[in-house]
Amino acid sequence: MRNDRPGYQYRANKDGTRVHYWNPRRAVKGASSALSIIRLPDDFTEDQISVECQRLTNQLRPEVRNAGNAPTFTGTISSLIECYRHDKTSTLHGVKHSTRIRDYEPSLRVLQKNVGDRDINALKASDFTRWFTGWKKKGHRRASGAIKLLRLILSYGAGERLRGCKQARDILSDMRFEQPGERTVKMTYDQCLAIVKKSAELECPSIGFVEALKFETALRRIDVIGEWSPPPEGGEFRWRGLTAGDISKEMILTLKTSKTGAAVARDLNSYTLVTEALKAYKLPEIGPVVIDEDYGKPYWENRYAEKFRKVRDAAGVPNNVWSMDTRAGAVSETVEATGSLEMAKDLATHTTVKMTKKYSRGDGLEASRRIAEARAESRK
Template identity: 65%
Template sequence: MIRTDRPGYLSRNRKAGRAHYWSPQRAIKGAPPTFKIKRLPDDLTDEEIAEECQRLTNELRAKIGNPHAPAVEYNGTIDSLIELFRTDPTSSFHTVKHSTRVRDYGPSLRIISKNVGKRRVDKLQASDFRRWYSEWRTRGHRRAAGIIKLLRLILTYGAGERLPGCKDARDILSGMRFEQPPARRVAMTYDQCRAIVLKSAEMGHPSVGFVEALKFESALRRIDVIGEWAPDGDGPFRWRGLTVGQISKDHILTITTSKTGAAVSRDLSLYPLVQLALESYTIPEVGPVVIDENTGKPYWENRYTTKFRAVREAAGVPAHVWSMDTRAGAVTETVNATGSLDSGRDLATHTTVRMTAKYNRGDGLENSRVIALARAEKRGKAAE
C-alpha cells in the first residue's frame, strides 16, 4: 500500500542504517529546482517523520503560491502560532543549537500541537494552563515543566509580533507559578566511569569509554567532545566539533566551549581515566577526535546515547546514571577534593558559582569532616 501521509518522503540505505529525506519535487509536482532536498534527523520516529513531511510540504505550497508571503499565516490558533515560531527566522527557535531543537523543542511542540493545537489563543484562561500542566505532568515532571517553559517562549514571540490574543495569554501565564521538578542529584562516580571505560573496550566500543573519561576528567560538555551534526542553513547536515588539530603532541587539548565561548586548555596526560581509555581507543591522525566504530564517522547524538546505554548496562552501572551525569561527577569530585566551589566553577567553565552548586551533587560529608577536624583543632589550641 502506498502511503499518503508522508508527502515528499525519500529514504536511502547507508552504512550506518536508513537515512530519511524530504524532496520538494516529490512532495509537489512541478516544484522549482531551487527548493533542495532536506535530510531529516535520524532519530525521528515514523509518526514524527510523517508530521515533518507534512509541515515542510505545507510551507512549500505557501511559498510556491506566493513567494513573498510567509510560509504560514496566523489564524488565531496555537497550531498556527507554533508554525510561525518554527518558521520565522527571527524567532528564538533559530537561536538555539540544532540538537536542542530536535531533542527538547521538537517533542514538546508536538505534544502541545497534538493536545491543544486547535485552541484559540485569545480564549485561553489560567484554568487552561493549570489543567494542561496537570495532564502533561503524567508524562513526567520535567517534561511538563519544559513544555510550560516553551509555551511561555511561544506566547512571548507572538506578543512581540503583535499577534492577536498572544499578549493577554502571555501575561496570564507570566503571573502563574508551577511546581518545579526537584534538582537532579545523580553524579557519575570515578568507579562507575572506570567500569564504563573497561567494558566499552571489551565490547569493541572504546570510543564510548574515551568520551566518558574525557568528560569526567575535564568536565567538558558532551557536545564539545563528540561534536554535532547540524544542517548548514537549508543545505545538507555537516559535522562540527573537536578535531585532532586541537590536541598537541604533548597531549594539551585546547578548545573554545560551545555554550559559553570560554577558552579552555586541558593536559590529558594528567588524567588517569583518559590514559586508561587511550589504551584501547586510538585518536585518528587527522579529522574528528571521536569516531563511531560502526560508521567510521563522528557520532549522531542519538546513536551515541544508544551505545552508551548498552555499555552502561553491561558495566553494571545503574540505569539512573545518565551520560549527562558524567560532567556532574567531575564537578562533585572537584569540590569534594578541594573544598572549593570556585575550583568546580573554573573546571566546568560556569559563569556563576550558583550554576556550579547545581552540578555539585555530593552530600557534603567530606567537607563536614574537614570542618569538624578544624574546629576540634582550634578548640584544642584554645584550651592549651
C-alpha cells in the same frame, strides 16, 4: 507497519537478502518529488535502520515545513506554532541547533499534539492549570518544558499582534507552576571506569573515551563529540567539533567551549581514566577526534545516547545514571577532593559559583569531615 522507521522501504534480492532504502516522500507528507531515495548500508542492523530513518526524517521535516509561502495564523495554537517555526525572526531561530532539537521541538510537539486545535482567544487560566497537571503525570520535566514553550510562542504572537495572544500571554505570565527538582545523581569514578572497560569489551571504545574525558576534564559532551547542524543558509548538515589538531603531540588539549567560549587547556597525560580509555581507543591523526565505530563518522547526538545506554547497562551501572551526570561527577569529585567550589568552577568553566553548586551533588559528608578536622587542628 512499524512506525519507528519513517520512510523505510526495501527490495528483496533473489537470495533472500534485502536492500534497504529511505524514501523522503514516504517519510514526510508534502516532500518534493525531486528528492532522491537514499540507499542505506547493506550491513545495517534493525536498530541502525530505525535510527537512520528517524535522523533523515527529522532533518527533512523543517525543510518541508518551511517551504513555500508563510503559514497562515488561524487563531489556534497549532497555527501559531507553525508561524513561530517559519518566522526567521522568532526566538526558535536564535538558539543552537542542538538546543532546538533537544529542548524546543519536543515541547512544541507536545503542544501541537495535545492542545494544537484550541482557540487562543478563548483560553483561560484554568486551561493552563489543567494542561500542566495532565502533562505532569507523564513527567514533570515534560510539563515544565511545554509551559515554557507555550510562554515563548504566546510572547511571539503578542509581539506580532496576533489575535488573542497578548491576553493569553498576560494570563499565563501571572501564573506560577511547580518546577521539577534538580538532579541529584552523579557518576562516580568507579562507574566511569566500569563504562570505560565495558566499552572496550563491546568493541565501541569511543564511548569509554568520551565519558573518561568528560569525567576527568568536566567538558560538556558537545565539546567532545561535536555537533551536526545545518548551515545558516540551509542545506546539508555539517559537523563541527573537537579535531585531532586540538590535541598536541604532547597530549595537551586546547579548545574554546561551545557554550561560553571559555578557553580550555587540559593535559591528557595526567588523567588516569583517559589513559585507561586510550588503551582501546586510538586517537586519529587528522579529522574529528571521536568517531562512531558503526558509521565511521562523528556521532549524532541520539546515536551517542543510545550506544551509551547499552554500554552503561552492560557495565552494571544503574540506569538512573545518565551521560550528562559525568560532568556532575567531575565537579562533585573536585569539590570533595579539594574542598574548593572555586577550583570546581574553574574546571567546569562555569561563570558563577551558583551554577557550580548545582553540579556539586552529594550530602556534604566528606566536606563536613574536613571542616571538623580543620577546626580540631586549630584548637591544638
